[in-house]
Amino acid sequence: MAEKINAVKGMNDILPPDSARWEWLEAIVRDLMGRYAYRNIRTPILEQTALFVRGIGEVTDIVEKEMYAFEDRSDKHGQAEHLAMRPENTAGVVRAVIEHNLLYDGPRRLWYTGPMFRREKPQRGRYRQFHQIGAEALGFAGPDVDAELILLAAALWKAIGLTDVRLELNSLGQPAERALHRTQLIAHFEQHADKLDEDGKRRLHSNPLRILDTKNPAMKEVVESAPKLMDFLGAESLAHFNGLRAILDANGVAYTINPRLVRGLDYYNLSVFEFVTDRLGSQGTVCAGGRYDDLIVQIGGKAAPAVGWALGVERVLELVKEQGTQIPLPVPDVYAVVPDAAAMPVALRTLQQLRDAGVRAQMHAATVDGLGSFKSQFKKADASGAAHALVFGADELARGEVTVKALRDGGGAQTTRPLAELATWAATLQSSAPNN
Known part of the structure; x- marks a missing residue:
């Protein structure tokens, strides 16, 4: 390896x-x-x-x-x-x-x-x-x-x-005002050179204004007593x-x-x-x-x-x-459960039509171990956060239908929908979750 x-x-x-x-x-x-x-x-x-x-x-x-x-x-x-x-x-x-x-x-x-x-x-x-x-x-x-x-x-x-x-x-x-302030600033820090750290000493003549932005607490007193630019x-x-x-x-x-x-x-x-x-x-x-x-x-x-x-x-x-602000996470509207690989062509065609209609759709795809059981697919559908599962079972497809099962509101209620009339019911699958 x-x-x-x-x-x-x-x-x-x-x-x-x-x-x-x-x-x-x-x-x-x-x-x-x-x-x-x-x-x-x-x-x-x-x-x-x-x-x-x-x-x-x-x-x-x-x-x-x-x-x-x-x-x-x-x-x-x-x-x-x-x-x-x-x-x-x-x-x-x-x-x-x-x-x-x-x-x-x-x-x-x-x-x-x-x-x-x-x-x-x-x-x-x-x-x-x-x-x-x-x-x-x-x-x-x-x-x-x-x-x-x-x-x-x-x-x-x-x-x-x-x-x-x-x-x-x-x-x-403006530059002319900063120049006057710079002269006074250098004179101030020169009088307190023993209080400056290495960065402060290095910047004393090249960029003394930056000394005011130090985060070193040991220099707090000398910085606070320095001439104020506002006065110039x-x-x-x-x-x-x-x-x-x-x-x-x-x-x-x-x-x-x-x-x-x-x-x-x-x-x-x-x-x-x-x-x-x-x-x-x-x-x-x-x-x-x-x-x-x-x-x-x-x-x-x-x-x-x-x-x-x-x-x-x-x-x-x-x-x-x-602050604990809750950020909305993107979730699909529907999760396609496909018990048999033979249903894939119809399932994918249906999902494409739903996506074209604005529905967020996630398909259950095969891994190296295959599609997995019907039960394992439903677990993944639930874990996805989708509001509905679309079940492309052999019996439903034989009738030209798909089963729509509610995974959130509705307590698992399910119904069948005709694939030929998808345009009339696609919008009912859309949730208010963010579409990132």
Whole structure:
């Protein structure tokens, strides 16, 4: 026997019945995005490494430590491409918008879903292959679209019954304001250099704002006493932030202002936000985003404002499960019991006609041990969750009929139905169970 090959650590198979939970969430997201007029975009998993170095930031943890990047084979000219598996998708969406000139006829609302990749130690809610759902609004400059995206996320929590999440807001202002704050921040941390960990010392002059996002409890006091970026914001930045807050207030969306909220990517400006929870341990961020007005220029496009967010699918589903939300599982409407292989042609033809009529039908198929007994087939019919069993017995088929037996409501009541009149009774077999 050959040696067994397992999945890569931190890259997980999603199997039934868990996959039904993913389909349930994806179906709700598709409907909600449509109601908010966001259109789906699908970008490649592999991108040029330079896209993320330039877009995310060269001194971020993602680029420095976590990104799966490699040199591809040389082409016929001896040139090798430097490629990376996408660690996030905003940069890829912006690249696609620039490459295909999507803003030519006006702003765009886009959304995506798919796998992302980061090489880090797998733990609950944090995997090497993980999945995100994201929404991006490009070409809109005002706080109204920032608010719209937050309201979209809040509507999603309501649709899936998620209650234990809270919204945190901050403003990162504009580059000139951050530059003034940066000078004061460096001076503050230099005075307390003995309190910084290795990451803090490394970032002190390259990216001091990221020190504020540390999870190291030993640095809590020095971080909390650091200068607040909010104190450096000019009138326009404050007006944008206050405009966002006014819309959220008018819609009854609760939030707290967190001056330590800086996000882990370099491309953000003005509004930043996170939906967080205390129920998932250290991986408490469920959905996060903000405004990234400079990213399009950084990637080589014509200047245009933009804002967006991404949520972690695994974390959202884990939180749904933690709250005890019952996810409807897909079940067939009917299960075909076929006592004799000679009945298979008629049984399959009937099931195809039922499926064409919208009925979810599961057939009992032969295994290496054959079809199995009549009793064992009924056990499998009951275990399938189907509302009805269709019995294709020899006597029924001789009369051009099939027996319909209730497996749930009706206490086992059964009747016969003429196969020639299937169209008239097919609809009576359909249940209200989800059709994923």
